[in-house]
Amino acid sequence: MMMMSVSLLVLYFTTQISGLEVKSVPEVSGGFVHTELEKTVSLTCLSEPQEAELVWLRNGQLISVAAGNTWGSSRLCVTPVTKYDHAAIFTCQMKNNASVNASVQLEVTYAPLHSGKEEVSVEETRELELSCDVVANPPVLVSWQRHGDPIDLSEGSFLLTNDGVMSRLKVARVNRAVHQGPYSCVTSSPIYPNRTKSFEVTVTDKTLQFQTDLIFPMIAGLVVIGCTTLLAIVSRWKWITQCYK
Template identity: 30%
Template sequence: MPPTKPCNVVMEDVTRICRILLQIELKASFPSSFSGVELAINNKTSDFTLTTTLGPALSLSCAIQNNSQEEQLIWYRGDGAVDLKDGNQMNASHLCLSPVTETDNGVAFTCKLKRDQSIQVSVLLDVQFRPILSGKDSLQAEEESDVTLICNVKSNPQAQVAWRKDNAVLTLEAKRHQIHQTSEVSKLSITKAQKSDMGLYTCVANSSLGEERKDFRLVIEGNDRASCIRVLLSFLKAMILE
């Protein structure tokens, strides 16, 4: 006859089994409080791009959906947390960007559930604006030296840039004039500057939203050594011709 377990041991086994079965039943009857919960920015539950323009203000609203209890929301601008007032965190939260500037272009705003930050939704700002030009207004260079005019360009959509001199199309001389251009800067380099290079240069940026211009004044100062060499060469040339 096989040995029998004491009654207290049998009861412990039964209690353990009942507890496990009860936990399984409870999980089936009451799913996680996060089940089906999602966030929406401006009524969009998926990440999206918002196209806008420069202006006084832009409103972003985040709301929780399918929640069974109050939840706290948090906002991020890029990787940095946004400070929110106490009354602007529970179940719904609002951000106001004022004013909207070119620095907001390409920035992502993300709304997250504080209790489970894997639940989130983001909006990427596409701020469109006319070209904005900047750079040093006036430059001085010695004759025979190298000089570079730098025109900084901010534009969305991207602008096409051209250079003019004294209100006319700039004629580029091989080996003396070079233009280097990226999405944010256009550089006009002049090698061994001459007196003839002196004048008013204009950086012209065109996009689908309009045209902007910026003037650069270039002054070429006499180089005594270069002038002396030119006089000497002229003298030698005259002597040879005689």
């Protein structure tokens, strides 16, 4: 935490003393620009002296700007803002002196994208997996419900995983009496309303599954036997025919 505070202080201090200043709409606050998805961030870099040529970088990579947008002041727009812009650092620096620079970092907030209802059909004794998109900033709390009540993971052989991108509810072997019915994935955010994705799980009768790795050799064997028998009959018939001539 102390190292982060020092880094932010250096970033802010550099912006003030380097001869460059980055202004933003929305406004810069402590070196950060707070915004949301689909919004527009407008950055303006001002230099002293005015004749300095400026360049922009995003996370250290050079950004191409129009030739007339580099001398004395330079403007850059990020539109529309996406979740991939979160934590991106935009740096304005003098082209002939990279040590003279100023930076801001985007802080993009967004809610998870999951919503709606999904119909899921699974055969008895098969595996069931329900998934829910939980990517968000700030991170969200995730809860799974069945018939509107929190799922007890100690019952019904449920397995819950969450990698910060997808939350998954799994059942290795489905039982209609236990697992059929409505499910929901609910995310709770400190700044956005709760979001819910619903599932209606229908468990169907188990169908007979043929083992193709055994059937194909059997069919091939029967074909060989049939062909051999047919050839034997044809050969025998020719011999009988010759005897009657």
